[in-house]
Amino acid sequence: MKILFDTSALLKRYLPETGRDAVLALVAQAAPVVAAPHCKVELYAALNRVRRETRASEASYRDTCAEIEKNFAEMQVVPLSANVERSAIRALEVSSMRGMDAMHVGAALAAGVDLFVTADIRQFNGAQALGLNATLLKDV
Secondary structure, eight states, X not given: OOEEEOHHHHGGGTSOOTTHHHHHXXXXXXXXXXXXXXXXXXHHHXXXXXXXXXXXXXXXXXXHHHHXXXXXXXXXXXXXXXXXXXXXXXXXXXXXXXXXXXXXXXXXXXXXXXXXXXXOHHHHXXXXXXXXXXEEOOOO
């Protein structure tokens, strides 16, 4: 099953957050895991925010970065294209999501994924409005 994880969902693969078990189970089912063109940069931004706020060790940070690089080498990263941009703009027209969140939806549409996974309700609603099969990871 071709699954695109937005950054809010994929981050749970690397950090002990609510929803991590669900993400790991979906990653195990994915063939392939798909990511938007900017997803890795957003992951690094989130990791650095966590590192600053929690004073995580440099070794822990480097280990997580190495794991991300290894995983991204095996993922299908959707290239930025006019099709991704058009689809992202459509997502913005039907929902109140942010621009970079719309890029995930645009990438999912362009890649023809079987499932779109997010932890963001606005992104989830927008993805569904455009016909994507979407799963919302709830923090419950």
